[in-house]
Amino acid sequence: MAASPVASYFGRAYSNTPVNHGYLIRVKSASAVLPDSMFTDTASYQLDAKYQQYQKQSIADPTDINTGEEGDTEVEDPASSGKSIYLCFLAEDAETVTAWLDALGSRGFHAAFYFTEEALSRSGDQLRRIVASGSAVGLIPGIGRGAAERLAAMNRTLFAEAGIKTRLVFGADGDAAALRAAGYCPLSPIIDRAEYGLGSSGAANTLLGQIGKRRGPVSVWLGSDVTAGALRAFLASAAEEEDRLPAMTETAF
Incomplete structure (x- = not known):
């Protein structure tokens, strides 16, 4: 198998797990903390979602056949491809965060979850x-x-628990300059919904309308007052608008 010499050369271990549409190969170091079973469950779900999305796009957008006829070339309207929406949550209650993750995962969407030290x-x-x-x-x-x-x-705690470190932070406005100077990336959301929460489908539609009025990518601070039902309603509407919901990165804004 191709993974074997690569893993051996770099001193890594690997696992090979059959999934729905092929094989899931994980190359890992000895310090990896995530069990293969949890990695496989989560990754295979994401692979299935991506595969289904690819299948739908292949059916909806078949490759054009050159007929030799002259005519105007159709240019895709950039506005029709949806927006990039970066949702950011305050992760406090474990049960609530699990419900958010379930809702996002059902659509193949991502977000950022901000944790206090406790x-x-x-x-x-x-x-x-x-x-x-x-x-x-x-x-x-x-x-x-x-x-x-x-x-x-x-x-250090994050690395011990999940094998990563992050420079994404959320702090008071007055601390932003000091955090940047220390090498961190403080969140400065374009839309701050924390005061109002997201507790109904009406609130979800209102938020989507606010996002639609903005140009370019939009970051949204939702805080923790977000119900799973309202989030699912928002995600369903965003999917209909062909919006993208990637995870926040250090270079997104």
Whole structure:
């Protein structure tokens, strides 16, 4: 198998698991903390979602056949391809976060989940699921002096639990400059919905309307007052609009 010499050359282990549409190969180091079973469950779901999306696109957009006839070339309207929406949540209650992850996963969408130091310390399994699903983890250091030291400690916890570190942070506006100077990427959301929450389909439609009025990618801070039903309604409408919901990255904005 092709993975065997590659893994051997770099001193890595690998696993080979049959899934619905082929084989899932995972190459990992000895420090990997995510069990193969959890990795396979999450990754295979994502692969299925991507495969179904590819199949739908192949049917909807067949390859054009050159008939030799002259005519105007149809140019795709960029506005018709939807927006890139970066949803950002405050991850406090484990059961609520699980419901959000289920809703996002059912659509193949991603988001960013920001943890306080206390929430981070009790969320090992959830952190591993977030990372394996392709979503992002951010940190909330709190206010006051010593934010850089707290973030360093939180990153050590994150690495021990999920094998990653992050520079995504959420802090008070007054701390943004200091956080950037320390090498972090503070969130500055284009839309802040935390005060209003997202608790109904009406609120979901309102948020989608706000996003539609913005140009380019849109970051949204939702806080923690988000019901699973309202989130599912929002995601369904976003899918109809052909919007994309990637995970927040350090270079997205």
